[in-house]
Amino acid sequence: MATVLKKDGFSIRIYPNDHLPSHVHVLKAEGEAKINLGSATERPKLVGIWNMSDKDAVKALKLVIAHQAELLEKWREIHGEPESD
Numbered sequence: 001m002a003t004v005l006k007k008d009g010f011s012i013r014i015y016p017n018d019h020l021p022s023h024v025h026v027l028k029a030e031g032e033a034k035i036n037l038g039s040a041t042e043r044p045k046l047v048g049i050w051n052m053s054d055k056d057a058v059k060a061l062k063l064v065i066a067h068q069a070e071l072l073e074k075w076r077e078i079h080g081e082p083e084s085d
Contacts, residue, residue: 010028022036028052033052
């Protein structure tokens with residue numbers, strides 16, 4: 001597991017043995033949101049929520065949107081190039 005960003009109580013992780021499409025797992029307390037990272041032409045998209053409030057899921061998505069370029073770079077460092085559009 002690689003925690004790549006911590007902010008406002010959220011921990012954003014990229015798992016080394018994970019799969020495409022490029023995505024992150026955002027954890028807060030006991031909750032988790034899975035968010036696809038998108039690409040240079042596509043915004044991140046929330047694809048799953050487990051034990052996380054809708055309010056925190058929206059905050060998680062906004063956090064990933066704000067750090068999209070950085071998170072895509074971290075994905076590439078861990079997994080290589082993401083799939084193309």
